[in-house]
Structure formats: structure tokens, C-alpha cells
Amino acid sequence: MKISEIASLLDAEVLCGKENLGGEVKSACGSDMMSDVLAFVKDQAVLLTGLLNPQVIRTAMMMDMQCVVFVRGKKPTPDVLALAENCKLTVLTTNERLYTACGKLYAAGLRGGDLIE
């Protein structure tokens, strides 16, 4: 699925990384617990979260992800966005809640990917 399709399915606003909307992603995860993302997630390219701090961006960077989606209409501060821009992450914000946003993407074919054992 292209990141642009994710934006369209979630009726999301693109906050940064417009140039990478054509990027192809194969799996996603949704969590507010960054330690869980770091522990169990493998090869996921998209992180959906309701958490709004710089560690969300750093976690995505560590995991080589391509896109972060903030749910419930949340928008990060400019310094957090600058961090994302710096590492070429695309950042979206959607009014959907986490469960619904994940469900819409899953229903459209974007799966959860493998878990680390």
C-alpha cells in the first residue's frame, strides 16, 4: 500500500514528508507503548499512535519505519515535526481513533507483519 493511500483511507492531513507519499509499505502497527514497538515489531513501516512526544519519532527511526500516523486529530509540536523531517519520515494526523484507524487500514489489506519471538 502506498502512503498516499493510507492518508486517503484515514482522511489524514500530511504534516511532513509529502515527497515520500508514493512510498510503498507492507505492514503497520498501532501502539502507545514504544517499548512494545521496540520489542515485538519486525519490518513494520507504519506506526499509528496516540502518543505525541519526540520518542515516537525516535522509535520509528530506530525501527527504520517510513510513516507515523497520529490519531484523534493530534498534532505534534514543531520540534517533533522537525525531527521527523530530518530523518525523512512522513507524518500524518487523522481524526480517527487508534482502533478505527488500524481497522480501516487492516480491512484495506495492510497487515500487521511478523512478530519477533
Next chain:
Amino acid sequence: MSELLTLKYTVHGDNFTGAGEASVSMKRELRQLGFDANVIRRAAIAMYEGEINMVIHAEGGEAEVIISEDRIEIILRDEGPGIANVELAMKDGFSTAQDNIRALGFGAGMGLPNMKRYSDDMRIETEIGKGTTVYMTILSDSPKNAL
């Protein structure tokens, strides 16, 4: 194997916002040196969790990264409270972090287990009231690269 580069960082304990900056910098250096993406990811996650731990529990500390062709050695030193029971601290889900840290997405008792999971060797030296030093080795050639 010959040493390619040594990196040294100060991890500031009063600044959760900045936690992870050293890991980001190390990741960039490893990429420039041409390490395999899986090796870089393992080293970056292990160091990042260590950095977060130093900020949450120990008011910061020092990080040293010794990079050789066949391995990355990460040494994290702090002068925090020490770990009372290392065996317990290594268990998934055990945490002494406060709720304010959990609200930030960490403190779920996954830090040390994650560091062990992603490194090929991990050793902890700790003394109550004196501090903790964590030694981690990430090998370039390792079955854990499939993680």
C-alpha cells in the same frame, strides 16, 4: 579485528525529550561505515533502550561505542541508584518506573530484556548507591540479524 571508530556521548538525565540523540548519532555513523541494516538496527535499539533507562533511572550518564569491523561494543555508565535485583530487572514486564514515564510510552519493563534480545552479549555491573555499567556487544555476523 581492528578498531574503526570510538564514539563518546554524554546522556543528559534531566531531559527526556533529548533521550535517544546518542543512538541516532551512532546509527548515522554505523550507516556511513557501511554496516548491514540489521546490525545497525539491533545496535540502535539496544543503545536507545539503554539511553532511555539512564534518563529514567539514573539522571543520565556516559555512553561509549567502540566500533570494529566484526562487532560494535556499547558501554553505558551511570552513577544512578544501582539495580537491586538484576535477575528480576531482566524479566519482561518488571519495572520500577513511575506512571509519568509510562505515560510517555516507556517504563513497561521491556528495556533491559530488549537490550538482551538485540545484543549478542550483555553484562551488567551494578552497585547500590554507586551506579550501573552495562556492556553490550553486537556482532556483525550473528543469527540475531534475522530478528
